[in-house]
Amino acid sequence: MKHxxxxxxxxxxxxxxxxxxxVAEALAERGIDVVATQCNLSDVASNLEGIDLxxxxxxxxxxxxxxxxxGVPFLTGIGTDQLLDQIVDVLMKK
Amino acid sequence: xxxxxxxxxxLGNTVVLPIVIFLLGLILGIGWKKALHSAMMVGIGFxxxxxxxxxxxxxxxxxxxxxxxxxGLTQFKALDLGFAPAAGIALGTVVGASVxxxxxxxxxxxxxxxxxxxLNVDIWNYWHYALSGSMVYFITGGNFWAGILAAMxxxxxxxxxxxxxxxxxxxxxxxxxxSIPHGWATSSVPLIMGLNWIYDRIPGIRDIDIDMEGLxxxxxxxxxPYIIGAIMGIVIGIxxxxxxGEVTKLAMTLAAAMYLFPRxxxxxxxxxxxxxxxxxxxxxxxxxxxEAYVGLDSALLMGYSGTVIAGVVLIPITxxxxxxxxxxxxxxxxxxxxxxxxxxxxxxxxxxxxFRTLVSGVIIVAMVLLISSVFAPAITSxxxxxxxxxxxxxxxxxxxxxxxxxxxxxxxxxxxxxxxxVVSTGITFLISLGIAAFVGFKRVxxxxxxxxxx
Numbered sequence: 372m373k374h375x376x377x378x379x380x381x382x383x384x385x386x387x388x389x390x391x392x393x394v395a396e397a398l399a400e401r402g403i404d405v406v407a408t409q410c411n412l413s414d415v416a417s418n419l420e421g422i423d424l425x426x427x428x429x430x431x432x433x434x435x436x437x438x439x440x441x442g443v444p445f446l447t448g449i450g451t452d453q454l455l456d457q458i459v460d461v462l463m464k465k
Numbered sequence: 466x467x468x469x470x471x472x473x474x475x476l477g478n479t480v481v482l483p484i485v486i487f488l489l490g491l492i493l494g495i496g497w498k499k500a501l502h503s504a505m506m507v508g509i510g511f512x513x514x515x516x517x518x519x520x521x522x523x524x525x526x527x528x529x530x531x532x533x534x535x536x537g538l539t540q541f542k543a544l545d546l547g548f549a550p551a552a553g554i555a556l557g558t559v560v561g562a563s564v565x566x567x568x569x570x571x572x573x574x575x576x577x578x579x580x581x582x583x584l585n586v587d588i589w590n591y592w593h594y595a596l597s598g599s600m601v602y603f604i605t606g607g608n609f610w611a612g613i614l615a616a617m618x619x620x621x622x623x624x625x626x627x628x629x630x631x632x633x634x635x636x637x638x639x640x641x642x643x644s645i646p647h648g649w650a651t652s653s654v655p656l657i658m659g660l661n662w663i664y665d666r667i668p669g670i671r672d673i674d675i676d677m678e679g680l681x682x683x684x685x686x687x688x689x690p691y692i693i694g695a696i697m698g699i700v701i702g703i704x705x706x707x708x709x710g711e712v713t714k715l716a717m718t719l720a721a722a723m724y725l726f727p728r729x730x731x732x733x734x735x736x737x738x739x740x741x742x743x744x745x746x747x748x749x750x751x752x753x754x755x756e757a758y759v760g761l762d763s764a765l766l767m768g769y770s771g772t773v774i775a776g777v778v779l780i781p782i783t784x785x786x787x788x789x790x791x792x793x794x795x796x797x798x799x800x801x802x803x804x805x806x807x808x809x810x811x812x813x814x815x816x817x818x819x820f821r822t823l824v825s826g827v828i829i830v831a832m833v834l835l836i837s838s839v840f841a842p843a844i845t846s847x848x849x850x851x852x853x854x855x856x857x858x859x860x861x862x863x864x865x866x867x868x869x870x871x872x873x874x875x876x877x878x879x880x881x882x883x884x885x886x887v888v889s890t891g892i893t894f895l896i897s898l899g900i901a902a903f904v905g906f907k908r909v910x911x912x913x914x915x916x917x918x919x
Contacts, residue, residue, distance in 0.1 A: 386764050388731040389738050409731070412767060413689075429768020430639060446586075447759040448745050449642050 374405045374462045377422045378442060379412045379431075386428040386446060393445040394426060397455055403462060424461055482562040483508035486736060489566050493743035506736030513729040514553045515851075518546060521722035524715050528698075529796070529862060531705035540794055541787075543841035543864040547799020548806070549726040551867025552592035554844055557851040560602040560612035561595035567613055568594055568620045569744065577751065579912065580905030581624040583631070584748050585646045585760035586741035589734050593648020594619045597875040601882040601890060603843035611887045614894040615878040619648060621897040622874060624760070625904065626651040630810070631758050637813035638768055644758035645766065650810050652874040653829060657814050660825050664815075673820045690802035693780065694723030697798060723802055766809035771819045776805025779826045786831050793831075794838040800868035807833060807868075833871030840875070841866040 376394060380387035391407035398405050410418045412429060425431070425439035428446065438461050444450040483504040490500030525544075533539060555561050568591055575581040585591075598616030605611045627646035635641055645651070665671050698719035702712030745759070767773055780801050787797050800806075807829050811822035841864035848865050881889045 380764055380767075386762055388734045389741075392735060392738050393742070411689075413773070427768075428765055432770060443640055443643065443765070446761055446765075447642050448742075448749070449759070 510733030836871035
């Protein structure tokens, strides 16, 4: 079953692309299939249809029904394993 | 030099950069399949970008011509196409394409010698260094080495500034381990620090701040790039005297272009992603636990809503400045939706004071417009080589440019190169390397002192 992750960044293209690729690869290595869609930080509210988890490259000021995490570790390479554990936890519960 | 020219002429810009990426990928050990994928994505990304530019210019060109004729605003000789075409052009010259491997290797050397703590994996934004390199290449009449030296000087400067601003950035945005060596953002740091110093010394001004929350609710969807594109289309269409059908078609076309540009850039970034990961891995093995920052895109700084809102407020202000500023020949358009990218360093360096950010924003925009006007002829000439549509006499604009190319560091390097080509750029490069070496030397000493104490 494919999970859907929303990746949001400052301009809808640059950082979110990196994070989307890395998270999809990392989760595939753990046997989890995901589809990542990208959007602008300000568009998160309008893109939540069918989304299991949100990853952002900057702190989200609003909170939504969907669990969200800061995706910066995927950019810096630091702390990715802990973050992945948390993501896997959330996705497995769905 | 002959070899370099042959490669450029025989293969064209859209092939050279992918080849460079492929080779760099192999060297970094990411494997030939990933290297090939990266190279193809970069090449495809460039073509996608070119498509979008042509789409936009197809309608915008004639509209601008008519608008300028009707309104008599003939001081506008250069059309700002925005960061995506500017980057494509900067990376598309022979110097530009070579900048990526040169700067990357320079960064690794500087990291190993502790001249910098930042590993700049934001390869897309090497385009700002490529811009300096390409502008110098232009003004020296095609001197490849002067261009490369200029690009590397810009990179050294950016890395040093990144290290210096890192603690403040990490604290303000809660981004541990991150620094911002972004070629444009770093160029604004001295100016912002200088302005902040001045504000602190003016009684009355130094205490003012503005509340952004109220503004945020009113702005809402108007901050969307595609809406801004549509609005600009309507404004330009009406000013051009076009009929309702034509105006709406123009508005939709521009909305589409604004929406598509970042997505085309995303294709290019996908290509660069494997490379930057390869660089990070390569690096982890050699650094062995010494502290390093990961250098990232200033897009991360958009997480502070004050900056984003100020960016939107500055849009109409930018247009006004463009009209009244003497010496400005640039009609702002492509980068209007992204004015926020010219002020991201204001918030962390001015403790989030939005009043100061807005005032500084006005000054910064004026500077950017003037510089992008200066660079317009060079950009247009390289654009022609890269195969982009040139809005010649048929469209009323003599030149194309990008506000993102309005980079103060690039301008300084450009002027230096004008004085003495390789000699003056070489000296500048050596001076900046010297400064970096001094910083590195002190850092090595203090790190060793800490190690012996531990």
